[in-house]
Amino acid sequence: MILENKVHLKKFLLISIIPIIIFLIIGNIFFFYQYHSYTQNYNNKIASLVNLLEKEYPDIDRNELISILNSDDKISEDIFSRYGIDIQNESIIIENDRLFSGFIIVYNILFIGLALSIILLYLKHEKDQNKEMKKIARCIEEINKKNYSINIDENSEDELSILKNELYKITIMLKEDAENSKKDKLKLKDSLSDISHQLKTPLTSINIMLDNILDNPEMDDKTKEKFIQNIKREITNISSLVGEILKLSKFDASVIKFEEQQVFINDLVKSAISNIEMMAELKNINIEVNNRDNIKLVCDAKWQIEAITNILKNCIEHSKDDSTITIDIDSNKIYKQITIKDNGEGIDEKDLPHIFERFYKGKNSSKDSVGIGLALAKTIIEKDNGSIKVDSKKGKQTTFIIKYY
Numbered sequence: 001m002i003l004e005n006k007v008h009l010k011k012f013l014l015i016s017i018i019p020i021i022i023f024l025i026i027g028n029i030f031f032f033y034q035y036h037s038y039t040q041n042y043n044n045k046i047a048s049l050v051n052l053l054e055k056e057y058p059d060i061d062r063n064e065l066i067s068i069l070n071s072d073d074k075i076s077e078d079i080f081s082r083y084g085i086d087i088q089n090e091s092i093i094i095e096n097d098r099l100f101s102g103f104i105i106v107y108n109i110l111f112i113g114l115a116l117s118i119i120l121l122y123l124k125h126e127k128d129q130n131k132e133m134k135k136i137a138r139c140i141e142e143i144n145k146k147n148y149s150i151n152i153d154e155n156s157e158d159e160l161s162i163l164k165n166e167l168y169k170i171t172i173m174l175k176e177d178a179e180n181s182k183k184d185k186l187k188l189k190d191s192l193s194d195i196s197h198q199l200k201t202p203l204t205s206i207n208i209m210l211d212n213i214l215d216n217p218e219m220d221d222k223t224k225e226k227f228i229q230n231i232k233r234e235i236t237n238i239s240s241l242v243g244e245i246l247k248l249s250k251f252d253a254s255v256i257k258f259e260e261q262q263v264f265i266n267d268l269v270k271s272a273i274s275n276i277e278m279m280a281e282l283k284n285i286n287i288e289v290n291n292r293d294n295i296k297l298v299c300d301a302k303w304q305i306e307a308i309t310n311i312l313k314n315c316i317e318h319s320k321d322d323s324t325i326t327i328d329i330d331s332n333k334i335y336k337q338i339t340i341k342d343n344g345e346g347i348d349e350k351d352l353p354h355i356f357e358r359f360y361k362g363k364n365s366s367k368d369s370v371g372i373g374l375a376l377a378k379t380i381i382e383k384d385n386g387s388i389k390v391d392s393k394k395g396k397q398t399t400f401i402i403k404y405y
Helices: 002-056 062-070 074-082 097-144 159-215 221-252 265-275 277-282 301-318 373-383
Strands: 261-264 286-290 296-299 324-331 336-341 386-393 397-404
Touching: 002 097, 159 221, 221 373, 261 265, 265 277, 265 286, 265 296, 265 301, 265 324, 265 336, 277 301, 296 301, 301 324, 301 336, 301 373, 301 397, 373 386
Parallel strands: 286 324
Antiparallel strands: 261 296, 324 336, 336 397, 386 397
């Protein structure tokens, strides 16, 4: 683009200079021709007049006649007037020879000055362009060194300024990408550390229990069965943890594509409840649903059922035995809402801002909790054009509010 514009600029320079030179030459030829023509005409008239006067006054010497005609007195003017020659008009070129020469000089100076001005403007433009190009080259060199702190913002609108602005935008994007990459690396490091910790605890427990079984061949069947059941539970927890981590990783990588369909929210809630019925029965927890059957939602039913299931699991885990979990379904012109309320121990004020963070475990979390269910639920809901927030009163209840827009 810039090289193309430079070519156009050079063409413009040539197109501007050449006509000026041609016009200058033609103008000089024309003026000199006119000057010569007027002079020749004047001289011819003088010669004719001298010839006439010689015939009328043969006694007067030719040189004397010419001397009289060239004088500035009244006699010469009368002679010219008598023979129909206006000396004031006919001799203007001759009498103003210096003025004519001055005019020619000024004419040439003007056109040569115009040509030089165009050339000087072009050279200045080239110099400025080269200076700006060097600045851009230095900026690119700094960007290659991963130095994104340079400021090359530009408010003008020429080609180089547009290039500088585009380069500035790229610099900002690269800077943001570098910062995001750094954050992602730290996040990955923390996640790997959390995953390692989450896996290490159950694996250590399994290893200890297996050592006990192997080191005590005479262990009674009841104790051995207890160890085996604990090992099985830990393996189930590991399997669940790995599965949840894989799901989150797929969401992070944007691998999972939602299959949108229109469903009744009541059906989503019923399916989620059926997934945790056994868990609720163990604590004799009643789940009460208040809804209007005709509320529809366009979403991926499978994933939203999983999100609601994870929230219900959390509510059951922190609810008291023989308590009730209430689910209210409502809608308005802006959004559809699911409100899940338990009557449990509530969430500590310090834990409340962190409950949707991955691998975060509050003070009241059970030992089997992996701290990833609510994080996955939040990710699923937000990916499907929804939002979730939590409100809790310590020692009383916790309320999850899900909105789909």
